[in-house]
Amino acid sequence: MVVKIYVACHKPIYVPKHSLLVPIQVGAALCKDRFTGMIYDDTGDNISHHNRSYCELTAQYWAWKNDNADYYGFFHYRRYLSFNINKKMRPYVLANHPDERVLDKYGYDTFHIQDLIGGYDILVPIAEDMGASLFEYYKQSAYHHIEDLQLAAEILGDLFPEFTPYYRKYIHGTMMHPCNIYIMKRELFHEYCSWLFAILTEYDKRKGAANYTGEEARVNGYLAERLFGVYYTWLKDTGKVKALELQRIDFMLDSMKYFKRKVKYLIVPPNSRRTSLARKLREQLRK
Numbered sequence: 001m002v003v004k005i006y007v008a009c010h011k012p013i014y015v016p017k018h019s020l021l022v023p024i025q026v027g028a029a030l031c032k033d034r035f036t037g038m039i040y041d042d043t044g045d046n047i048s049h050h051n052r053s054y055c056e057l058t059a060q061y062w063a064w065k066n067d068n069a070d071y072y073g074f075f076h077y078r079r080y081l082s083f084n085i086n087k088k089m090r091p092y093v094l095a096n097h098p099d100e101r102v103l104d105k106y107g108y109d110t111f112h113i114q115d116l117i118g119g120y121d122i123l124v125p126i127a128e129d130m131g132a133s134l135f136e137y138y139k140q141s142a143y144h145h146i147e148d149l150q151l152a153a154e155i156l157g158d159l160f161p162e163f164t165p166y167y168r169k170y171i172h173g174t175m176m177h178p179c180n181i182y183i184m185k186r187e188l189f190h191e192y193c194s195w196l197f198a199i200l201t202e203y204d205k206r207k208g209a210a211n212y213t214g215e216e217a218r219v220n221g222y223l224a225e226r227l228f229g230v231y232y233t234w235l236k237d238t239g240k241v242k243a244l245e246l247q248r249i250d251f252m253l254d255s256m257k258y259f260k261r262k263v264k265y266l267i268v269p270p271n272s273r274r275t276s277l278a279r280k281l282r283e284q285l286r287k
Contacts, residue, residue, distance in 0.1 A: 001070045001071070001114055001117075001118055002068070002069045002070045002071070003020050003069060003070065003071045003073065003113070003114055003117055003183075004020070004022050004063070004067065004069040004071070004072060004073065005020050005021050005022065005073030005074070005075060005183065006022045006023075006024045006059050006060075006063055006072070006073065006074050006075070007021055007022065007023045007024065007075045007076070007077055007080075008024055008026045008055075008056035008059045008074065008075070008076050008077065009023055009024065009025055009026065009035060009038060009077045010025075010026050010027055010051070010077075011035075011077075012033075012035045012036075013077045014097070014098065014099070015037075015038075015077065015098065016098055016099055016100050016102075016103050017100075018103060018108060018110070019110050020073075020110060020113060020114075021075075022039060023035075023037060023038040023039070024038055024039050024040070024041055024059045024062070025038045025039070025040050025041065026041050026048070026051050026055070026056055026058045026059050027041070027048060027051030027052070027058060028040040028041050028042040028048050029041075029042035029046070029048035029049045029051070030048070030049060030051055030052070041058045041059050041061075041062040043062075043066070044062070044065060044066040045062075045065035045066060046058065046061065046062050046065070046066070047061045047062075048062070050220070052209070052217050052218070053208070053209035053212075053217050053218060053219055053220045053221070054200070054220045054221060054224075055180075055218050055220070055221030056074065056076060056180055056221065057180065057196075057200075057220060057221060057224055059074060060074055060180075060193065061193070061197065064189070064190065064193040064197075069186060070185070070186055071117050071118075071183055071184065071185055071186065071189075072183070072184055072186065072189045073123075073181075073182065073183035073184075074180065074181055074182060074183075075181050076179065076180075076181065077098070077251075078250065078251045078252075078253065079179050079181055079248055079249065079250055079251070080098065080106075080181075080248065080249045080251075081123065081125065081181060081183070081246045081247070081248055081249070082106040082107060082246055082247040082248065082249050083106060083107030083108060083112060083113050083116060083246065084105070084106045084107035084247075085107070085116070085244075085246070090126075090247065090269055090270050090271060090272075091125065091126040091127065091128040091247065091248065091270050091271055092125070092126075092128070092247055092248045092249065092250050092270060093106075093247055093248075093249055093250070094249075094250055094251075094252060094258065094261055094262050094265055095249055095250070095251050095252075095258075096251065096252060096253070096255060096258045097251060097253060098249075098251050102249070106249055116244075117183055119242070119244075120185075120241075120242050120243060120244045121184070121185045121188055121235075121240075121241035121242050121243065122182060122183065122184050122185070122188060122232070122235065122241050122242075122243045122244075123182065123183040123184075123243070123244045123245075123246055124177050124181075124182045124232060124243065124244075124245055124246070125177055125178060125179060125181060125182075125245065125246065125247070125248040126177075126245045126246065126247055126248070127175035127176060127177050127245070128175070128176050128177075128178060128270055128271060129174050129175055129270070129271045130174050130175075130176050131174060132174060133171065133172045133173065133174060134170065134171045134172070134173065134174070134176055134226060134229070135149070135171045135172060137174075137176070138222075138226065142215070143214070143215035143216045143218070143222075144219075144222055145216070145219070148203075148207070148219050148222070148223060149171075149223065149226065151203060151206060151207060152199060152203060152223045152226070152227065153167055153171075155199050155202045155203055155206070156199060156227075156230070158202075159198055159199060159202065160195065160199075163230060163231075163234055166230050166233045166234040166237060167230045169233055169237075170226075170229045170230045170233045171226065171230070176226075176229060177228065177229045177232055177245075178225060179225065179248065180221065180224055180225050180228060181248065182228065188235075188241065192231055195231065196224060196227055196228075196231070199223075199227060200220050200223065200224065203220065203223065204220075
């Protein structure tokens with residue numbers, strides 16, 4: 001069984017050496033440097049030149065069009081999945097740097113991972129409670145424009161109307177499967193990519209990111225993060241797959257930021273009653 005887990009990197013970064021991890025430089029077509037020890041998303045059939053709006057999706061597109069595996073996985077250089085299935089109380093854990101010691105802690109034995117993955121069609125991050133509907137959360141998030149999400153919903157209705165009820169269920173709920181990270185069986189991955197990129201291509205035709213700059217321009221990545229949850233909701237509710245939800249590992253590469261985030265994590269754990277109360281307090285203070 002061939003498992004490839006691509007780790008999307010937009011800058012030179014250390015990716016631990018592991019038989020299943022494949023570091024890939026994203027946006028390589030826009031960068032004058034080639035990062036050592038990686039593959040590049042600007043070879044073969046690719047959308048590398050759209051990386052500013054598609055973000056890590058340029059790696060997913062590249063794998064879809066150019067590589068062959070039984071299972072395809074996608075991580076970020078700062079976000080992995082944990083394969084330690086005994087620790088699943090919170091949606092994520094924090095670590096300072098991705099290294100071999102951390103991988104050992106979170107179940108990165110090759111045979112264990114292959115055995116675990118082989119029992120499922122899809123593996124995703126545990127849902128995180130955002131404290132508001134995902135529609136409202138998108139609306140309130142910096143650099144996000146709600147009309148983009150509304151346009152994506154309109155396109156979904158035009159191209160794949162059978163998904164509209166699952167869009168409504170997911171987007172009007174508070175639980176989010178974030179970060180565009182997952183592992184999928186080959187057939188499912190190809191079906192998902194055909195669906196996702198059809199929607200995003202139509203979005204580009206109707207509007208696109210041409211008038212956006214900076215963080216706003218990452219709109220296709222933002223939309224895909226929500227569309228993934230819609231697709232996963234459809235898969236689950238229609239009983240089409242056997243799925244497993246895993247903790248993600250969030251790496252804080254800056255030691256001071258890691259320390260501050262760790263303190264916050266301990267005081268106000270994600271998906272806890274304290275988190276809900278803290279969000280409500282912030283909302284009251286804004287009024």
